[in-house]
Amino acid sequence: MWAPVCRAVALLLGPYAEVVLHDPETDRVLGIWNPMTPRGPGDPSLLGELDELDPSARDVYGPYEKLLADGRRLSSVSAVLRDEQDRASAVLCINLDRTPLEQAAAVLSAFGAPTVQRPEPLFEQDWSERIQHVIGGYVRETGRPVERMTRQDRLAVLGRLDEARVFAVRRAAPVVAAALRVSRSTVYGLLAELRAPSAKDRPR
Amino acid sequence: MWAPVCRAVALLLGPYAEVVLHDPETDRVLGIWNPMTPRGPGDPSLLGELDELDPSARDVYGPYEKLLADGRRLSSVSAVLRDEQDRASAVLCINLDRTPLEQAAAVLSAFGAPTVQRPEPLFEQDWSERIQHVIGGYVRETGRPVERMTRQDRLAVLGRLDEARVFAVRRAAPVVAAALRVSRSTVYGLLAELRAPSAKDRPR
DNA sequence: GTCTGATCTGGACGTATAGTCCATACATGA
DNA sequence: TCATGTATGGACTATACGTCCAGATCAGAC
Numbered sequence: 001m002w003a004p005v006c007r008a009v010a011l012l013l014g015p016y017a018e019v020v021l022h023d024p025e026t027d028r029v030l031g032i033w034n035p036m037t038p039r040g041p042g043d044p045s046l047l048g049e050l051d052e053l054d055p056s057a058r059d060v061y062g063p064y065e066k067l068l069a070d071g072r073r074l075s076s077v078s079a080v081l082r083d084e085q086d087r088a089s090a091v092l093c094i095n096l097d098r099t100p101l102e103q104a105a106a107v108l109s110a111f112g113a114p115t116v117q118r119p120e121p122l123f124e125q126d127w128s129e130r131i132q133h134v135i136g137g138y139v140r141e142t143g144r145p146v147e148r149m150t151r152q153d154r155l156a157v158l159g160r161l162d163e164a165r166v167f168a169v170r171r172a173a174p175v176v177a178a179a180l181r182v183s184r185s186t187v188y189g190l191l192a193e194l195r196a197p198s199a200k201d202r203p204r
Numbered sequence: 205m206w207a208p209v210c211r212a213v214a215l216l217l218g219p220y221a222e223v224v225l226h227d228p229e230t231d232r233v234l235g236i237w238n239p240m241t242p243r244g245p246g247d248p249s250l251l252g253e254l255d256e257l258d259p260s261a262r263d264v265y266g267p268y269e270k271l272l273a274d275g276r277r278l279s280s281v282s283a284v285l286r287d288e289q290d291r292a293s294a295v296l297c298i299n300l301d302r303t304p305l306e307q308a309a310a311v312l313s314a315f316g317a318p319t320v321q322r323p324e325p326l327f328e329q330d331w332s333e334r335i336q337h338v339i340g341g342y343v344r345e346t347g348r349p350v351e352r353m354t355r356q357d358r359l360a361v362l363g364r365l366d367e368a369r370v371f372a373v374r375r376a377a378p379v380v381a382a383a384l385r386v387s388r389s390t391v392y393g394l395l396a397e398l399r400a401p402s403a404k405d406r407p408r
Numbered sequence: 409g410t411c412t413g414a415t416c417t418g419g420a421c422g423t424a425t426a427g428t429c430c431a432t433a434c435a436t437g438a
Numbered sequence: 439t440c441a442t443g444t445a446t447g448g449a450c451t452a453t454a455c456g457t458c459c460a461g462a463t464c465a466g467a468c
Contacts, residue, residue, distance in 0.1 A: 063316055075316040096316045105309040110303075127372075128277065132310035140314050151415075168331075170426090170454070171271065171372050178274050180302065183417050188456055355444070374455090377426070387446050392427055 002081055002090055003031060009094060010034040016100055022091040024080075030090060036072075036097065066095065073098045127169050131179055134160050146181050151190075154180060158190050167191070205237060206285055206294055213298060214238045220304055226295040229282070232293060240272070270299065299375065331373045338364050339383055350385055355394075358384060362394050371395070373403045 002021055010019040010033035019033040029041050034098055059080040066074040075096045081090040138157050149157075157180065168174050177187045206225055214223040214237035223237040233245050263284040270278040278299045285294040342361050343349055347360045353361075361384065370376050 009326075098316065101312045101315055105312040108305045108309040109302075110369070111305055129306070129310075132306060133314070136310040136314040168373055170372055173455075174274060175277075178276055181308075184455095185418075185457090186416055189416085192457085371426095374425075388426095389428085389447075390445055393445085396428085 002092065004033060006033050006092065007180065009015075012149055013094070013096060016097040018095040019095075020093040020095070021095065024088050024091050037094065063096075073102070127166060127172065128175055131161065131166060131172070131176055133163060135179055146179070150182070154186075155190055155194060158187065162191065162194065168203065206216065206296065210235060210237050210296065217298070217300060220301040222299040222301075224299070226297065228292050228295050240276075240299065267300075277306070277386070281348060292367055331370060331376065334368065334372055335359055335365065335380055338368060338370075348384070353384070353404040358386065358390075359394055362391065363398055365396065 006019045006021055009144050010017065013019075017034065017045050018036040020035075020039070021030040021032070022028070023030045029039055031041055032039055059082070061078045063075040063077045066076050075098055076093060076095050078094075079092045081092055083089040135146065135157055138153070138160065142153065144150075144153060158176075161167070161176060165175065172188055174184055177184045180187070208316070210223045210225055214221065217223075218238050221238065222240040224239075225234040225236070225245070229233045233243055235245055263286070265282040267279040267281045270280050272278060279302055282296060282298075283296045284292050285296055288294045303380055339350065340359055342357070343365065346357065348354075348357060360381070365371070365380060370380065377391055378388055381388045383401050384391070
């Protein structure tokens with residue numbers, strides 16, 4: 001019944017994603033597409049982990065991180081699939097191998113990167129990287145790229161960046177402005193609006 | 205004479221790289237391909253920085269990092285071009301905008317990433333704590349309290365703090381000065397001494 | 409289409425902080 | 439005692455921060 005969905009997802013994300021369909025009754029694998037581990041239908045599911053997961057988002061778990069024996073890092077999401085009687089008829093797991101993505105990211109950041117005289121190449125890079133990370137996270141949550149953000153989006157992002165004390169770092173403001181595709185003035189304007197209700201509590 | 209090379213490089217790396225050809229005699233721009241800043245032939249080069257650069261790799265400098273006013277981060281390489289008489293006839297600069305690469309890298313590492321865990325905001329938040337930590341570590345290693353530190357000790361501590369990019373945070377210098385029980389002037393003096401040998405430190 | 413109101417923008421501007429410089433003061437040892 | 443090296447306060451310049459505002463831009467109302 002669910003097989004076409006699984007096959008479709010496996011095709012879409014392949015070859016770096018494995019799709020597994022479990023039977024919660026017997027705790028065994030119903031089917032597996034694009035397998036990364038030598039499992040097959042009928043093998044035990046080892047699905048006990050689902051119990052430990054946060055049940056706040058009912059029936060959908062993750063993405064959470066898994067570590068394979070060979071060191072590959074996976075992002076996993078699981079979903080409980082229910083039939084017309086609302087009974088759990090299957091559990092769908094999608095395991096995405098993040099290794100190639102991370103390797104590609106490393107290649108990109110290394111491209112033309114300064115090689116000389118960088119005593120600790122981590123810090124200056126660190127906060128600008130953090131900016132990108134915060135913004136990227138928001139984009140993923142809302143599905144709205146930077147170019148199509150509304151004023152509210154920008155306020156939210158700036159709020160997070162401010163909480164992360166990003167603006168305590170010198171030269172951070174222009175970097176944020178550039179990352180948000182907005183002028184420096186706008187950044188300060190939105191920031192002022194953001195901190196206005198909380199009065200003068202923040203010295204900067 | 206060098207124009208075809210410049211055009212070729214600009215075409216290869218465009219639109220994210222700017223190629224500038226300078227005349228070291230007059231210190232002016234000879235030509236510019238794919239300009240990112242409103243400069244043109246005849247404008248002053250502002251090339252004094254080259255003198256400060258590390259001469260270990262003769263005639264080729266970088267890549268080092270530049271920061272544009274709008275926040276874009278560039279990787280820059282420079283090369284001194286010489287004629288048959290070995291006289292410097294031109295200086296070639298290639299400035300690569302790293303922003304799109306870094307954004308792409310952020311997108312890649314964010315793809316399907318676990319959302320459950322956020323990077324701890326504690327690290328940067330308490331940079332004054334980090335200062336105390338570095339100093340405390342040094343005191344413990346040498347068994348010498350801050351009051352009894354020699355000039356060499358202070359140099360060593362400031363070196364560590366500088367490597368930890370502590371001075372990229374606003375208002376860090378006075379805090380460090382207070383922690384080391386010295387004046388602000390002394391901190392800047394020692395810092396200058398510390399970064400003097402490496403000359404090309406900050407290509408601002 | 410025109411007219412709004414809201415928002416963004418680039419530049420100008422004043423202020424705060426980052427760094428530099430220097431005359432003086434204070435050590436330490438010959 | 440002097441000489442040498444270092445630290446200091448304060449004055450000074452250079453940058454970066456943050457504010458402000460007139461004009462540009464855009465979306466929606468009419």
